[in-house]
Amino acid sequence: MKKLLLSFALVAGLGLAANAQTEGAVRKLSIGAEFGFPTGEGSEDNMIVGGSLQYEHPVAKSFNITGSAGYLSNMLTGDTKDAVKAFGGKTSYGFIPVKAGGKYYFGGNFYGAAELGAAIATEEGMGTAFAYAPSLGASFSLADKSSLDFGVRYETWSKDGSSSFVGLRLAYAFGL
Template sequence: MKKLFLLTAIAGIFAFSNVSAQTKDPAMTGSKIGIGAEFAFPTGNFGDAYKLGYGGTLQFQTPIIEKLNFTASAGYLTFRGEDIATVGGVTFRNADLNVIPVKAGINYFLAENIYVGGELGAAFGTGDNSKTSFAYTPHIGVEFPVSDKGSIDLSARYEEWSTNYDGPGNTNFNFKSRFVGLRLAYNFGL
């Protein structure tokens, strides 16, 4: 009985030391670049004017201190215009909104692979009479390691852009573009 207990204790010590010696999770360490697909669900008045948005982003992350990463991202989003009215069998709709958001911020890992964060930046409109907007976004996400240096990143965020648009009769009005965004990305470790 003593030999069995001793062998079990020795095996347990080796198993524990082997787990402790493994490298850290790739989602938590090192610099990385992520390529992601974006989906945006407009809310409030923005949801009355535009349908689902979609696009893609590139995001760079690098550790600042343990559990805290600096982020920088750029992408392209398209929001389809909602139908406004039908006159004489012809349906009129808002023009599509195409935007290039460029932001920087942080991700803080609350637990292994789970993070919260925020970004600030600008959203550059690409169409006629487009404006540049201040953009901010709080977010939450999770990264699943899939290889030594790769991970799948899934995040949800609230994003808002503040913009002055030219309204009817060349009047200016404030229009806040608000949406809930989902991002699915693959992160490549550098």
């Protein structure tokens, strides 16, 4: 919970320090670095890292529809990683999340978003999970048609149970 509150504070700070220009809903493509911190019991020895692309298309003055895809690696860390390695086990698993949704810009640079989709495992036999992710973030201009985007989300994957993580995304976006 501390990580989530710290992330929200960081988003707010970035937004306040941002350029006063209104970002709003514009057509753009962003490429970003992704970091995730699993929640729930037994998740303290996991970390998620990866990257993603996101396309935004305006449908109203402050609303974009979104489509995103990327690659995330769920990696074991610390003592758990050492123990699994000692027995010859795998210490990371890859996933390809593919999602679509909407992003609403309120207060200029700040936005709220929600996406639904699938998290496709790259390991045989792990299958595909239903994914949903509400998020908050800030986007601010760097130049005429480029911006920096920082978002915090709570993503859940459901398949024979569910797993969740707090995700952070730092992205460079350019207008199309």
